[in-house]
Amino acid sequence: MTKIDIISGFLGAGKTTFIKKMIDEAFTGEKIVLIENEFGEVGIDGGFLKDAGIQITEMNSGCICCSLVGDFGKNLNEVITKYHPDRILIEPSGVGKLSDVMKSVIDIEKEQDVKLNALVTVVNALKASKQMKAFGEFFNNQIEYATTVILSRSQNATPEQLEFCVNKIQELNPKAAIITTDWAKLSGEQILKVMEGQDNLEMKALAEAHHAKEEAEHEHEHHHHDHDHEDHEHHHDHEDHDHEHDENCTCGCHDHEEHEHHHEHDENCTCGCHDHEHHHHHHADDVFTSWGKETPHKFERAKLEEVLKKFVDSDNILRSKGMVESTDGTWLYFDMVPGEYEIREGEPDYTGRIVVIGTEIHEDELLKTFGL
Numbered sequence: 001m002t003k004i005d006i007i008s009g010f011l012g013a014g015k016t017t018f019i020k021k022m023i024d025e026a027f028t029g030e031k032i033v034l035i036e037n038e039f040g041e042v043g044i045d046g047g048f049l050k051d052a053g054i055q056i057t058e059m060n061s062g063c064i065c066c067s068l069v070g071d072f073g074k075n076l077n078e079v080i081t082k083y084h085p086d087r088i089l090i091e092p093s094g095v096g097k098l099s100d101v102m103k104s105v106i107d108i109e110k111e112q113d114v115k116l117n118a119l120v121t122v123v124n125a126l127k128a129s130k131q132m133k134a135f136g137e138f139f140n141n142q143i144e145y146a147t148t149v150i151l152s153r154s155q156n157a158t159p160e161q162l163e164f165c166v167n168k169i170q171e172l173n174p175k176a177a178i179i180t181t182d183w184a185k186l187s188g189e190q191i192l193k194v195m196e197g198q199d200n201l202e203m204k205a206l207a208e209a210h211h212a213k214e215e216a217e218h219e220h221e222h223h224h225h226d227h228d229h230e231d232h233e234h235h236h237d238h239e240d241h242d243h244e245h246d247e248n249c250t251c252g253c254h255d256h257e258e259h260e261h262h263h264e265h266d267e268n269c270t271c272g273c274h275d276h277e278h279h280h281h282h283h284a285d286d287v288f289t290s291w292g293k294e295t296p297h298k299f300e301r302a303k304l305e306e307v308l309k310k311f312v313d314s315d316n317i318l319r320s321k322g323m324v325e326s327t328d329g330t331w332l333y334f335d336m337v338p339g340e341y342e343i344r345e346g347e348p349d350y351t352g353r354i355v356v357i358g359t360e361i362h363e364d365e366l367l368k369t370f371g372l
């Protein structure tokens with residue numbers, strides 16, 4: 001029996017850092033496969049466990065819960081048949097919906113000797129409330145379906161921030177265990193006990209129900225499209241119907257009251273969706289854009305800092321990471337999430353790689369910013 005754990009969390013929350021800790025401390029002796037889904041085209045994280053004997057499967061250029069859903073199921077099946085691992089860790093892209101990833105695993109449970117095990121969501125304690133507001137559709141889904149929520153950076157949060165964050169999480173999911181202690185102070189074993197100690201039956205049922213509801217609404221939208229021009233009255237019926245369903249919209253647009261008048265107010269919604277009349281669910285691919293570049297360019301460390309500082313201050317860049325050669329011959333690995341960035345030295349890689357993910361990003365501007 002292979003255990004399948006899903007470690008979700010918004011862009012830059014700390015999923016990879018957390019997985020690394022658990023592999024080092026809690027999964028020793030187990031045969032592990034890590035399936036990593038990076039939203040960006042250029043895989044960055046894959047290299048870090050090369051030497052740890054962990055089998056890594058990277059799926060890039062899209063989201064395993066939307067554009068890559070079929071490939072994901074196939075990949076998962078192959079991994080199980082080929083490696084018969086003790087445990088598969090799935091790290092969905094930061095903008096994946098946990099319920100959709102769960103659904104794919106639940107489908108595989110019916111065919112293979114596997115068990116959907118821990119449902120963990122990593123949340124940045126310093127940014128949770130802002131991200132919840134801005135990207136609710138993706139962010140909240142990851143919290144709603146988790147059985148364990150683990151806070152990253154809790155050591156840097158004020159007591160008020162921490163309490164506020166926990167209250168918000170509990171509003172969305174009163175049942176999840178929430179790990180609020182700085183995870184560096186906890187052993188991997190302690191965390192594993194919490195992760196595996198939660199019953200996930202209810203969450204699985206909810207995820208299946210959620211999926212079925214989305215499918216039905218999707219059908220309904222198609223139906224709506226089909227009848228748009230043929231039958232005017234019918235069209236109006238459906239419009240009213242849309243209004244009735246406003247309160248169920250999870251699009252992350254902040255003002256649901258205004259949503260009732262969505263025809264006039266479309267342009268104010270920040271959800272990135274261009275067509276409110278017909279789309280009540282969004283795919284990450286519609287809302288977030290990722291840009292990736294492989295480059296031999298040598299960077300001054302100061303220049304890289306300047307770029308990352310600019311990103312930290314911007315409203316639309318949500319994540320940047322990569323590794324580049326520096327002008328002094330060392331290699332600079334960098335990570336940026338809203339509010340913070342870090343640059344550290346690392347091993348040379350086959351070429352420099354840069355990823356930027358955000359809501360309104362333009363390739364030509366980014367090339368200019370990086371001096372490429």
Ligand SMILES: Nc1nc2c(ncn2[C@@H]2O[C@H](COP(=O)(O)OP(=O)(O)OP(=O)(O)O)[C@@H](O)[C@H]2O)c(=O)[nH]1
Nearest residue numbers: 011012013014015016017018094152153319335342
């Ligand atoms: N101070 C602090 N930094 C953290 C913590 N967790 C993650 N980070 C930093 O946050 C950045 C992003 O962490 P990752 O583990 O790569 O986050 P991720 O969720 O895998 O990010 P994606 O690649 O966007 O999916 C890195 O610079 C980490 O060092 C934490 O608990 N405390």
